[in-house]
Amino acid sequence: MPRESRTVSLSLDGHEIDVAVRRSARARRIAIRIDPAKGGAELVLPLRGSESEGLDFLRSRGSWLLSRLEAMPPHVPFCEGEMLPLRGIPHHIAHDPTARRGVWAEEGRIVVSGRAEYLPRRLHDWLRREARTDIAPRVYAKAALLGKRPAGITIRDQKSRWGSCSSTGSLSFNWRLILAPEDVLDYVVAHEVGHMAVHNHSPAFWRTVDRLTSHARTGRDWLRKNGDRLFRYG
Ligand SMILES: [Zn+2]
Numbered sequence: 001m002p003r004e005s006r007t008v009s010l011s012l013d014g015h016e017i018d019v020a021v022r023r024s025a026r027a028r029r030i031a032i033r034i035d036p037a038k039g040g041a042e043l044v045l046p047l048r049g050s051e052s053e054g055l056d057f058l059r060s061r062g063s064w065l066l067s068r069l070e071a072m073p074p075h076v077p078f079c080e081g082e083m084l085p086l087r088g089i090p091h092h093i094a095h096d097p098t099a100r101r102g103v104w105a106e107e108g109r110i111v112v113s114g115r116a117e118y119l120p121r122r123l124h125d126w127l128r129r130e131a132r133t134d135i136a137p138r139v140y141a142k143a144a145l146l147g148k149r150p151a152g153i154t155i156r157d158q159k160s161r162w163g164s165c166s167s168t169g170s171l172s173f174n175w176r177l178i179l180a181p182e183d184v185l186d187y188v189v190a191h192e193v194g195h196m197a198v199h200n201h202s203p204a205f206w207r208t209v210d211r212l213t214s215h216a217r218t219g220r221d222w223l224r225k226n227g228d229r230l231f232r233y234g
Contacts, residue, residue, distance in 0.1 A: 010055070012062035017069065019043050019058060021051060030054045032065060036231035037159045039072045041065055073229045078120035084110060084233060086130075088181030095119055102126065124175075124234055131155050131178040135189055139171060142193040142212045150196070160231070162188045162223065165195035176230045180222070187219025 005022040020035070020042045030049055033042040045054045058065065076082050080095040091110045099113035103126035112119045112126075132155045143150055151169040158164075163173045171192050177185045190213035198205040209216045 008055070010058065012059065012066055015066060017041060017066075021045065021054065023047055023049070030057045032058060032061060034068050034072065034228075035159070036072075036228040039069070039075060039232065041069060073232045076233045078123045078234050080116075080119070084123075085179045085230075086110060086127075087134075087178065088184070093119075093123065120234065127178050127234075128155050128175040131173065131175040134178060134182070134185055135173050138186060138189045139193060142190055143196060145212060146193065146197045146208070148193070148196045150193075162227070163192040165192045165199075167199075169196055171196075176233070179230045179233060180226075183215040184219045184222045186213050187215045188223075189213070190216065191219075 005020050007018050007020050010017055010019055018040060020038075020040060022042060023045050025047055027044045027046045027049070029046065030053065031044045033044060034040075035042050041058075043054050043058055045051060076084070078084075078093060080093055082093050083090050084093055085091070086105055089108075091105060091108055094109045094111045095116060096111050096113050097115060099111065101113060103110065103112045103122055105111075110123065110126075112123050114122055132153070135155065136153050139150055139153055148169070150171050151166075152171070154170065154172045155175050156172050158172070158174045161174065162177060163171065165171050173188065173192070177188055187209075190209050193212055194205055194209040198208050206216065213219070
């Protein structure tokens with residue numbers, strides 16, 4: 001699908017805000033999205049929609065949009081002293097340039113060795129590996145309950161989703177799940193594994209998910225309330 005996107009500056013109630021304008025073949029009507037990763041607004045237009053109509057729509061919802069943008073959690077960069085939730089538990093990022101072993105977690109800290117300029121990259125790679133360590137065994141165990149075996153497991157940096165299941169049985173998961181409480185990760189794994197058996201969100205699908213985890217409802221609620229926050233790290 002072509003994803004032509006450009007940024008326009010708008011003045012709303014005296015605030016200058018940047019809005020990414022994107023056309024989507026899937027969009028049926030004009031829509032406003034908040035991009036949790038960038039913390040910005042996005043205007044989605046149907047392929048044949050008029051841009052000026054879209055911008056009028058945006059202006060008509062200016063105060064709603066401003067309040068949503070103001071409510072966005074702040075961006076937390078990967079650097080010394082910042083707080084990062086690991087499996088839902090707050091950890092401070094600490095830098096130890098003299099340590100010999102890569103990255104490790106201890107007593108509420110995640111310690112990163114090596115040079116300061118490599119800290120974000122090393123921490124990111126470590127979190128991705130931790131995510132795989134937590135996710136992969138759960139995938140195999142849950143798939144086995146359905147008599148299935150995944151074609152592959154990929155840990156990705158998806159911009160807005162938590163996981164996906166392809167028609168060929170390859171599963172992808174967002175590395176940011178390692179920031180969420182373990183029950184939430186367990187639910188997302190159950191959800192994607194459930195799609196290996198049922199490819200929609202029918203009642204039969206949710207019954208399957210319930211066989212694979214006891215955290216479906218709490219996991220969904222948690223992600224609805226807190227999911228956006230996780231996109232603000234790193
Ligand atoms: Zn689904």
